[in-house]
Amino acid sequence: MDFRSLHFSLDLVAGSGLVLSPEQKATLQTSLVILKRHYKFTRVVFWGKILGIKADYYIAQGIGHDEISDKKTLYSLNCMEWNLLPPATKTMIDETSVIKGCFLGDPSHDYEHIETRKDEDGHEAQEEEITVKIKEEQRLAAAISLIDKEAAVVPRGAYIKTPHGLVHTNRSFEGSWSLQFEKCSSVLVLRSLLWCGLTFYHIPMTPQHGYIYMGTGLKNIDLPFML
Amino acid sequence: MLNNQRDLATSNAKAYLLKNSTKSNMNLYDHLARVLNKVLDERPENVVDMFEDLSKDIKRSQFSKKMDTLRDEPESSAAFDLAEIQKVLLSKGGAEGSEGQEVELVETPLPNVMELAFYFEQAGVGLSREETYCIYLALKQLVDSQPLQKCRFWGKILGTQGNYIVAEVEYREGEEEEEEGGEEDIDEAEKDYGKDDDEDKERQEDLDPLPKSSYKSPPVVPKEDNHTGVNKFIYFVCSEPGKPWIKLPQLTPAHIVAARDIKKFFTGHLDTPIVSCPPFPGNEAAYLRAQIARISAGTHISPLGFYQFGEEEGEEEEEEAVRDSFEENPDFEGTPISELVDTSTWVHHVQHILPQGRCVWVNLAQKKEDDFEEGEEEEEKEEEPDEPEPEVGPPLLTPVSEDAGVPRKCKAFSHLGMFLRFQVNAVFIKFENIYLGWGHKYSAENYSPPAPALLQQEYLSGPEITEVDDPSVEEEQALKAALEEQKAAVEEMEDMEEEEEEEDD
Numbered sequence: 001m002d003f004r005s006l007h008f009s010l011d012l013v014a015g016s017g018l019v020l021s022p023e024q025k026a027t028l029q030t031s032l033v034i035l036k037r038h039y040k041f042t043r044v045v046f047w048g049k050i051l052g053i054k055a056d057y058y059i060a061q062g063i064g065h066d067e068i069s070d071k072k073t074l075y076s077l078n079c080m081e082w083n084l085l086p087p088a089t090k091t092m093i094d095e096t097s098v099i100k101g102c103f104l105g106d107p108s109h110d111y112e113h114i115e116t117r118k119d120e121d122g123h124e125a126q127e128e129e130i131t132v133k134i135k136e137e138q139r140l141a142a143a144i145s146l147i148d149k150e151a152a153v154v155p156r157g158a159y160i161k162t163p164h165g166l167v168h169t170n171r172s173f174e175g176s177w178s179l180q181f182e183k184c185s186s187v188l189v190l191r192s193l194l195w196c197g198l199t200f201y202h203i204p205m206t207p208q209h210g211y212i213y214m215g216t217g218l219k220n221i222d223l224p225f226m227l
Numbered sequence: 228m229l230n231n232q233r234d235l236a237t238s239n240a241k242a243y244l245l246k247n248s249t250k251s252n253m254n255l256y257d258h259l260a261r262v263l264n265k266v267l268d269e270r271p272e273n274v275v276d277m278f279e280d281l282s283k284d285i286k287r288s289q290f291s292k293k294m295d296t297l298r299d300e301p302e303s304s305a306a307f308d309l310a311e312i313q314k315v316l317l318s319k320g321g322a323e324g325s326e327g328q329e330v331e332l333v334e335t336p337l338p339n340v341m342e343l344a345f346y347f348e349q350a351g352v353g354l355s356r357e358e359t360y361c362i363y364l365a366l367k368q369l370v371d372s373q374p375l376q377k378c379r380f381w382g383k384i385l386g387t388q389g390n391y392i393v394a395e396v397e398y399r400e401g402e403e404e405e406e407e408g409g410e411e412d413i414d415e416a417e418k419d420y421g422k423d424d425d426e427d428k429e430r431q432e433d434l435d436p437l438p439k440s441s442y443k444s445p446p447v448v449p450k451e452d453n454h455t456g457v458n459k460f461i462y463f464v465c466s467e468p469g470k471p472w473i474k475l476p477q478l479t480p481a482h483i484v485a486a487r488d489i490k491k492f493f494t495g496h497l498d499t500p501i502v503s504c505p506p507f508p509g510n511e512a513a514y515l516r517a518q519i520a521r522i523s524a525g526t527h528i529s530p531l532g533f534y535q536f537g538e539e540e541g542e543e544e545e546e547e548a549v550r551d552s553f554e555e556n557p558d559f560e561g562t563p564i565s566e567l568v569d570t571s572t573w574v575h576h577v578q579h580i581l582p583q584g585r586c587v588w589v590n591l592a593q594k595k596e597d598d599f600e601e602g603e604e605e606e607e608k609e610e611e612p613d614e615p616e617p618e619v620g621p622p623l624l625t626p627v628s629e630d631a632g633v634p635r636k637c638k639a640f641s642h643l644g645m646f647l648r649f650q651v652n653a654v655f656i657k658f659e660n661i662y663l664g665w666g667h668k669y670s671a672e673n674y675s676p677p678a679p680a681l682l683q684q685e686y687l688s689g690p691e692i693t694e695v696d697d698p699s700v701e702e703e704q705a706l707k708a709a710l711e712e713q714k715a716a717v718e719e720m721e722d723m724e725e726e727e728e729e730e731d732d
Contacts, residue, residue, distance in 0.1 A: 014355035015390070017383060021351050049351075193387065193492065196665055222674035225504075226492045227387075 001201075001210030003032040003046045003060070009210055013199040015189060018049070018214040024058075027079040032060060035082050039072065040064075043169075047073070048197075048213030050140065052105025057140060059213075067159050067167040073144055075137075077105070085137065088145035095134055096142040103217050107137040143217045151192040155202055155209050193227075196220050253289065261285050313469040316364040336378040336396075337370045343380070354383065361468035362392055369463060369472050374399045381462065381519065382662030389495025391464045393519060393662075394472065398461065438686060448480040448583055456578060456586030457483065457520040464515065466495060473497060475516040480584025481508050486517035490674045492665065504676040520580065522662055527577045534576050 001009050006028060010020060020028070028046060036044045041062035050057040057075045060082065064070035074082040086092075099111050111134045159167050192198035197215020202208065220226075244256040262282050266274055274281075340363040347353040354362070362380060370378050377397040384391040451458045463472040489503040493511060501507040501514050578586040686692060698706070 011355040011357070014353065015358060015383075016385065017352065017354065019348055019351055019353050019355075021349050023349075024351065191385065222490055225674055225676060226490055 001046055001212055003028060003044050005208070005210070006046055009201065009208070010212070012201045012203075013189065013212050016191065016197070016199050016214065018197075020049075024079050028058070028060075031076070031080050031082065035060065035062065035074065041072075045210070046212065047144070048215075050103055050143070050213070050217040051215065052103040055105030057103065057105070057107075057217075059144060065166055067169060069167070073141065075107070075140060077107075083107075085141040085144070088138075088141040092138050093142045093146060095132060096139040099134060099139055103140070104136060107135070107140065109136040110134070111136065111139065140217070146219070147195050147198060147213055147217075151195045151198045152211055153190070153200055158207070158209060194220055194223055251286075251289075253286070258282070258285065309467060309469070312467070313361065316361065316368065316469045335370060336375050337367055338379055340366065340380050358468070365392065365465060365468035365472075366394055368469075369394055369396070372472075376400075377460075381523075384493055384515065384518075384662070385665050386493035386495035389466045391466060391493065391495070391515060392468065394463045395460045396463060448585060450477060450479040451585055451587065453477075457524070457580060457584075459578075462516060462519055464497070473512075475512055475519070476509075478513075478516050478520055479508075482513050482517040483520060483580060483584035484582075486514055486521065488677050489514075523577045524575075524580045524586075526662070527575065529574060529576045531574050534574075 001013075006020075006025060010025070032044050032046065035041070039062050041064060043063040045061050045063065047059040047061045050059065055077050057077065058079050060074050060076070062072045062074065064072070073085045073087075075085055076082045095113075098113050098115075113132045113134060115130050115132050159169060161167050190200040192200075195213065195215065198211060198213045200209070200211040202210075241256065244259075245254050247254045262278075262285055265281060265285060271277065340359055341356075344353050344356070344359040353359065366378060366380060369375070373396070375396045376399045377395075379395040381393040381395040384393060453461075457478045462475045464475060465472045485505060485507045488505045489501070489507055491501060491503060491514065493515060497510065497512040497515070499511040501509065501511060507514060580586055
């Protein structure tokens with residue numbers, strides 16, 4: 001969700017049980033303004049919070065000229081100092097998919113994973129054990145890009161593609177017309193079951209919409225059993 | 228002449244622009260006039276970029292609904308229904324309550340939810356303020372309608388179609404008779420169901436005797452009484468503040484044991500049947516109740532020293548019975564914040580649930596000695612089959628830091644981390660536990676349903692049903708030869724007899 005609407009839109013998604021403390025809200029309102037200026041973003045969204053055992057990650061995304069392709073992700077441990085995350089590549093996502101357990105809250109922590117690779121050079125297929133080290137920072141980047149890819153939504157019509165091929169927010173977007181899943185009286189709230197913690201909100205008939213992730217950053221792979 | 232021509236062209240063009248569209252009955256001239264009017268009225272920045280939008284806007288605003296002579300359709304929406312329900316909550320109850328009653332100061336069990344929400348918010352846990360206030364009002368409604376001694380906002384459990392707001396209550400003594408009725412009905416219904424099954428079996432056996440099953444169902448673990456163990460408190464749930472509070476059924480050990488093996492999303496409707504692989508004996512209400520008990524037992528903690536064991540319990544008793552009651556320590560003066568950061572200063576104040584599904588172990592062997600062996604094996608795999616050792620969990624008021632040493636209970640319910648954090652933030656003596664989430668235990672490994680039990684033997688294995696190797700050709704020929712020899716010998720004998728008979732004639 002856009003950080004400028006944080007002070008009122010956060011209440012709309014608070015039904016999931018996680019909120020930001022007043023201190024954090026105040027800090028974010030300050031630091032994200034500075035962030036927007038430094039990186040020359042056109043828009044900054046507060047993406048959410050990933051819970052770790054020792055500390056939590058606060059995630060923000062800066063948007064440049066294009067809403068979808070020109071996006072940079074930053075993380076912070078104290079809501080004040082922001083660090084740029086590397087863009088998630090396919091190999092990074094594959095590598096990090098083997099890690100289990102909660103995030104620690106230490107971006108430089110190394111996860112060790114022993115991988116067995118088959119070596120077909122000799123007569124017999126030899127199995128070689130390679131220890132792969134994965135930084136938590138990489139895991140974080142992979143998790144965020146996966147969540148964005150698999151679960152993040154916007155209402156139809158909220159974005160528009162210009163003749164130049166860039167995707168912008170649709171200025172004339174006036175809210176979706178009919179929405180079936182009505183809850184919390186007049187706000188539409190969608191929660192992802194695959195990524196528990198992702199909440200999307202939209203006030204019908206207004207351009208206000210957004211999503212936030214507050215959770216452990218772990219995919220709910222047990223979903224098929226749980227429905 | 229020239230002027231005339233120009234005028235003509237102008238009027239022609241105007242006439243063209245004024246031509247109404249056959250589809251929308253609008254013309255471009257009026258439309259452009261309206262658009263320009265709007266632009267000049269509002270004078271927005273960079274008009275040229277949003278000209279299309281403006282035009283579209285104006286076209287849309289021209290649309291008028293056909294006037295209908297029929298009555299208005301009653302507008303029914305979920306939001307309206309909910310608002311009607313919550314209106315009761317929010318309207319001041321001046322009408323029916325006389326002033327005398329309001330002045331009367333009764334010690335109310337109503338918790339100050341707003342104050343607690345403030346502390347939770349400092350730690351980043353909580354609901355929006357409006358929602359918290361509505362919950363507060365709903366709890367007030369519950370306290371007013373039921374004779375309660377204690378009432379606590381336990382938490383909120385999210386579901387796929389609706390959520391549950393959970394209140395933990397304790398009745399005043401002697402005011403809970405009526406609750407027994409429903410429970411027994413269920414038990415009886417289950418018994419009846421069992422009877423039908425037996426009768427069916429008997430009938431079938433008369434017609435066509437089937438092999439008898441050697442399976443004996445494990446003895447049913449008796450449920451714990453009110454005010455003890457997992458049934459210490461009674462829980463009420465409602466889906467939205469203002470909707471009626473529904474009391475959850477009492478918990479049986481079977482529910483807890485079954486709930487450990489499954490992982491399902493709540494739907495938000497209490498009567499939904501739970502369809503799961505190890506079958507769950509009950510509907511969503513029972514599952515919800517079991518999860519509440521498991522979460523409470525796993526995560527509810529208090530600062531060390533806040534509670535103490537009652538003094539009337541002698542030292543000797545301690546070894547036999549698990550102490551299950553405690554009282555507030557009147558001398559507790561609070562722990563400094565610096566110490567509260569350490570997990571060893573926090574203790575569990577809800578009893579651990581044993582693998583049997585109860586807080587206090589019950590020896591089933593004493594009841595039915597014949598049934599005991601199979602039953603015990605089924606339920607407690609850790610135990611020797613012949614001699615039941617009592618299951619012992621960590622005693623009450625065990626520090627949280629000792630949890631890690633017990634590998635069996637990785638009790639990281641997904642929000643435990645948060646429990647700790649908010650409490651550290653709370654003021655010295657104030658502490659509270661709350662659960663907000665999906666109601667599932669966190670596990671590092673994926674959930675996989677337990678494998679089905681091994682197939683039971685239908686018949687005792689004996690030589691007549693044991694499979695043997697097929698005979699080889701040589702063996703067959705040898706047998707054939709042997710049979711022919713035998714046959715020849717018999718025929719010879721018969722011939723002899725016939726000859727003798729003929730001789731007799």
